Amino acid sequence: MSENNCKDTLSKVYDFLADDLDEVQKSQVINHLTDCEDCKREYAIESKISKLLTSSSQDAQFNFAAKIQSRLQSEN
Numbered sequence: 001m002s003e004n005n006c007k008d009t010l011s012k013v014y015d016f017l018a019d020d021l022d023e024v025q026k027s028q029v030i031n032h033l034t035d036c037e038d039c040k041r042e043y044a045i046e047s048k049i050s051k052l053l054t055s056s057s058q059d060a061q062f063n064f065a066a067k068i069q070s071r072l073q074s075e076n
């Protein structure tokens with residue numbers, strides 16, 4: 001996995017959480033997150049994703065998006 005792919009995937013996480021991606025893009029995000037140990041570890045995404053997939057909690061989605069966003073901003 002390239003670092004670009006990681007950043008690209010994480011940049012899509014917002015849209016993913018907003019349910020703003022098509023099915024192909026969703027699959028790409030999920031596939032990367034399930035394959036990439038770095039992203040999983042860094043963002044503790046595995047449990048979040050499975051939670052999102054099984055939960056309709058808008059509040060949880062918003063909190064997760066905010067957390068990712070602050071993390072990405074701190075890297076820039």
Ligand SMILES: [Zn+2]
Nearest residue numbers: 006036038039
């Ligand atoms: Zn990654």
